[in-house]
Amino acid sequence: MNILKICCAVCAGRNGxxxxxxxxxxxxxxxxxxxxxxxx
Structure with a gap:
C-alpha cells in the first residue's frame, strides 16, 4: 500500500x-x- 508508506514517512518525519x-x-x-x- 503506497498510502501506508507515505503516512509512515510523514509520521516519522514530522509531529503528530x-x-x-x-x-x-x-x-x-x-x-x-x-x-x-x-x-x-
Missing part, C-alpha cells in the same frame, strides 16, 4: 498533529481522483 493534517489532505485528494476517474 501536522502529520495527521497532511494524511487527511492526501487521502481527500486521492478519493477525489478516484471519484473523478469513475465519473469519466
Amino acid at each position: 498533529i501536522h502529520a495527521g493534517k497532511v494524511i487527511l489532505a492526501s487521502m481527500k485528494s486521492i478519493l477525489r481522483n478516484k471519484i473523478c476517474e469513475k465519473v469519466k
Whole structure:
C-alpha cells in the first residue's frame, strides 16, 4: 500500500498533529481522483 508508506514517512518525519493534517489532505485528494476517474 503506497498510502501506508507515505503516512509512515510523514509520521516519522514530522509531529503528530501536522502529520495527521497532511494524511487527511492526501487521502481527500486521492478519493477525489478516484471519484473523478469513475465519473469519466
